[in-house]
Amino acid sequence: MYTQLDIETHFDGKLKIAYLNQPETMNALTKPALSDLRDFVKECSEDETVRCVAISGRGRAFCSGQNLDEAFVVGKEHHDHDIIRKIVVDYYNPLVLEVTRCKKPVVALVNGPAVGAGAMLALISDFVLANEKAYFAQAFSNIGLIPDTGGTYFLPKLLGRQLANYLAFTGKKLSAEESKTHGLVAEVFTEEEFGPKSMEILERMSNMPTAALKLTKKAFANSYTNTLKEQLELEGDLQQEAAGTEDFIEGVNAFLQKRKPNYKGR
Numbered sequence: 728m729y730t731q732l733d734i735e736t737h738f739d740g741k742l743k744i745a746y747l748n749q750p751e752t753m754n755a756l757t758k759p760a761l762s763d764l765r766d767f768v769k770e771c772s773e774d775e776t777v778r779c780v781a782i783s784g785r786g787r788a789f790c791s792g793q794n795l796d797e798a799f800v801v802g803k804e805h806h807d808h809d810i811i812r813k814i815v816v817d818y819y820n821p822l823v824l825e826v827t828r829c830k831k832p833v834v835a836l837v838n839g840p841a842v843g844a845g846a847m848l849a850l851i852s853d854f855v856l857a858n859e860k861a862y863f864a865q866a867f868s869n870i871g872l873i874p875d876t877g878g879t880y881f882l883p884k885l886l887g888r889q890l891a892n893y894l895a896f897t898g899k900k901l902s903a904e905e906s907k908t909h910g911l912v913a914e915v916f917t918e919e920e921f922g923p924k925s926m927e928i929l930e931r932m933s934n935m936p937t938a939a940l941k942l943t944k945k946a947f948a949n950s951y952t953n954t955l956k957e958q959l960e961l962e963g964d965l966q967q968e969a970a971g972t973e974d975f976i977e978g979v980n981a982f983l984q985k986r987k988p989n990y991k992g993r
Contacts, residue, residue: 751786779831789838823877863901864898884951938974
């Protein structure tokens, strides 16, 4: 079904991992790859069996960003001066929206360099787990472009105006550890630990009360534009919605019975 992705399924279907599978280009993004990623995330969001989604890359890189040969050749062949805008609007923007509104946790497993749109593909995820050899670079300015893939929206919020400007203007690389220090990465593991430690976290996420996590994502997303009063009202509404789930009843019963909860994600 997916020509640009290698899909793995774990934990009885509760976890799905999509690997960008063009190691010869360091997993550079093309229109088919972006479409596959968008469709994969959307499918997982709607599949009640899936409880957690992860994105990673095959080979030595996570993602090197947009495949410039594709954008340049297509634009040249068709004399289309709007090709860059069309790629952003038709391919990148729908992917950003699918990832950010996905009903399941979306985790980026950054196994190596994450550059340009590849860095933002990781940073729009709900959180990032990184190999110590990975690095992140907002390399757009190096070729005269601006951050896209949600970069102008998320970077100032994640980093603050000063550091967002500095990284966007200079294209400086941040190591995995530096990225963790600045709040871009949740955990950094050694090369040997990256696989097993990441899988431990993904297994835990796959067994969490997924409906509550979806509502948490919704609350956090609205906090960017809500007033405090609006956000508090939203918390009340979403908390009531969470309290109506089967997982809430199971969580309370497990707590009272001093046992491990068996969440179903509904």
